[in-house]
Amino acid sequence: MSGYLLLEDGTSYKGNLNGEDSEGEIVFYTGMTGYQEVLTDPSYQNQIIVFTYPLIGNYGINAVDFESERPQVKGAVFYECCEHFSHYEAAYSVKEYLGKWNIPYISHVDTRSIVKQIRKNGTMKAQLSADCNEIEQSKSITKKLPETQKGITALGEGSIHVALLDFGFKKSILQSFLKRNCKVTIIPYTELGQLAHFQPDAVVLSNGPGDPKELETYLPAIKKIADSYPTLGICLGHQLIALAYGGDTMKLPFGHRGANHPVVDQKKGKVFMTSQNHSYVVTSAHHKEFGVRFINVNDQSVEGMFHQTLPILSVQFHPEAHPGPAESEYIFDEFLEMVLNTRREMVYA
Numbered sequence: 349m350s351g352y353l354l355l356e357d358g359t360s361y362k363g364n365l366n367g368e369d370s371e372g373e374i375v376f377y378t379g380m381t382g383y384q385e386v387l388t389d390p391s392y393q394n395q396i397i398v399f400t401y402p403l404i405g406n407y408g409i410n411a412v413d414f415e416s417e418r419p420q421v422k423g424a425v426f427y428e429c430c431e432h433f434s435h436y437e438a439a440y441s442v443k444e445y446l447g448k449w450n451i452p453y454i455s456h457v458d459t460r461s462i463v464k465q466i467r468k469n470g471t472m473k474a475q476l477s478a479d480c481n482e483i484e485q486s487k488s489i490t491k492k493l494p495e496t497q498k499g500i501t502a503l504g505e506g507s508i509h510v511a512l513l514d515f516g517f518k519k520s521i522l523q524s525f526l527k528r529n530c531k532v533t534i535i536p537y538t539e540l541g542q543l544a545h546f547q548p549d550a551v552v553l554s555n556g557p558g559d560p561k562e563l564e565t566y567l568p569a570i571k572k573i574a575d576s577y578p579t580l581g582i583c584l585g586h587q588l589i590a591l592a593y594g595g596d597t598m599k600l601p602f603g604h605r606g607a608n609h610p611v612v613d614q615k616k617g618k619v620f621m622t623s624q625n626h627s628y629v630v631t632s633a634h635h636k637e638f639g640v641r642f643i644n645v646n647d648q649s650v651e652g653m654f655h656q657t658l659p660i661l662s663v664q665f666h667p668e669a670h671p672g673p674a675e676s677e678y679i680f681d682e683f684l685e686m687v688l689n690t691r692r693e694m695v696y697a
């Protein structure tokens with residue numbers, strides 16, 4: 349069926365629409381692969397994703413690469429959505445998967461032109477629609493709090509107990525700790541008051557959707573947690589740590605979403621490629637208790653911080669990868685080493 353992608357700035361694109369009308373914030377993802385992880389990453393809640401690579405769906409959808417239990421996006425924009433997939437692990441096509449969950453997508457639209465428009469006018473409200481109406485200008489996208497999926501859940505038997513504060517966590521973050529011999533207790537951020545009761549050795553603040561400032565009411569509790577436990581913040585978690593300690597965040601014009609964002613680790617003097625998915629960044633006017641350790645090579649934005657005296661580390665990129673390069677996985681090892689050192693210090697204090 350023919351249909352339209354309508355942007356808030358008045359631009360429209362005609363293509364083949366599958367599914368019902370939908371509305372969200374339009375953003376673009378530049379990785380050549382990883383569509384299954386992107387579609388199911390909770391950080392993309394309330395967004396319509398333009399995939400810049402022109403062939404999506406070639407290797408189908410499998411049982412292992414989900415980042416959560418369902419697609420999280422409001423819609424997808426492809427040039428070609430391949431229905432005849434080929435991969436030994438593939439169970440069904442992207443079309444079947446999105447159809448099952450009533451997530452619409454449009455294909456055979458000029459994705460290069462759409463991306464140029466977003467780069468020019470910034471991420472904005474968009475609609476997938478059977479009709480070519482204009483988007484209501486007055487109604488801007490309502491900011492929503494992250495939706496979490498599970499209640500408090502304990503997994504793994506390891507010797508280090510990590511509390512994963514869930515703002516919409518990616519399964520790969522959980523797995524990064526389980527495979528490093530950790531016990532993990534997932535705690536939805538709405539229940540963060542319960543955290544102390546579990547007596548964790550460390551706390552991880554997860555990734556998640558939306559503007560970190562929407563979570564303002566949780567900041568004092570987050571600061572108290574980071575003051576008390578070795579803490580790692582990933583993406584939204586990193587932004588929340590900055591805000592909790594008096595720093596600030598701002599919105600980038602069109603964000604960083606892809607699998608080849610170069611970052612420099614100033615401590616190691618090393619540049620590596622990272623997987624990224626964010627609109628907001630910590631501004632360099634962060635609180636002076638923190639130092640900036642990681643910097644984006646393309647635009648010099650802050651990619652990660654460390655606390656000068658406390659065991660707190662935070663990264664804007666995704667060390668768990670999925671999709672994308674795993675070159676920064678050492679962040680997990682370094683963090684767990686930090687947790688063990690803190691434990692040793694407590695024993696000998």
Ligand SMILES: NC(=O)CC[C@H](N)C(=O)O
Binds near residue numbers: 559560584627
């Ligand atoms: N992946 C994330 O955690 C994204 C963080 C935040 N929602 C942003 O867009 O900047």
